[in-house]
Amino acid sequence: MPEDRKPRRTRSNGEESRRRILDAAVEVASERGYDGTSIALVSASCGLPASSIYWHFKDKDDLIAAVIERSFASWLEAVTLPAEGTPRERITAMSIHIAKALLDSPDFLRLGLMLALERRPTEPRARTMFLEVRDEATRRIADTVREFAPELDGASVHLLTTYAVASADGLFIAKEIGGDTVDLLALFELHASLVFDALTGLRAGNRKSTQEHS
Structure with a gap:
């Protein structure tokens, strides 16, 4: 039973992380434009490590x-x-x-x-x-x-x-x-x-x- 619950918990956490990353990207890009946006700045804004961002997005x-x-x-x-x-x-x-x-x-x-x-x-x-x-x-x-x-x-x-x-x-x-x-x-x-x-x-x-x- 615990094994059945694990994928659902992981998927839910992943969706929440993705939402936080996208929200942070909007904030950074709105202030700095495309060229001024970086993964490092988005990471700092959303509080998630860069590795989490790269897990969801290629670049x-x-x-x-x-x-x-x-x-x-x-x-x-x-x-x-x-x-x-x-x-x-x-x-x-x-x-x-x-x-x-x-x-x-x-x-x-x-x-x-x-x-x-x-x-x-x-x-x-x-x-x-x-x-x-x-x-x-x-x-x-x-x-x-x-x-x-x-x-x-x-x-x-x-x-x-x-x-x-x-x-x-x-x-x-x-x-x-x-x-x-x-x-x-x-x-x-x-x-x-x-x-x-x-x-x-x-x-x-x-x-x-x-x-x-x-």
Whole structure:
């Protein structure tokens, strides 16, 4: 019987250690960035020896990639269009859900943007993961555009999707810089309204173009 309990106890301890390491990595990386983060600093922050960190993660890059992956799961869940309401209400609700997810778990976008804006001879796995999961979020937003405006051509969908994602990045950066003086929820609500108006304008332009060529 004691032998049956041992694996469960070991697994539980391992999960708790992994959580502590990831939490410490977020704290260190948020203060020092990717290049300033080291296994030694994470070890000092979480109180676990470096050997424990290397037991869970191959290297620093693997650790930062895990940080991004963990927070991305909750963030991506917010990039889901509600089923109820008018088109404007549904887009606004999704936008606010994204803003709340960023407030609850900002490390995904904070660390990801740092990595995305930097170029290195060897691309870190963490940067690759951020770009991959970001592409998935972008596809979801493009699907939302197509749902409300199936008549739009690919170029228009890409234009509006790029604008929506880039604008959201800017609002997040404004919050990072401005801190408590910036109301991210209000900004994302405004952002949703502007995106919806842009969508409406593109649809009207598409209909006019179709009529002129018919």
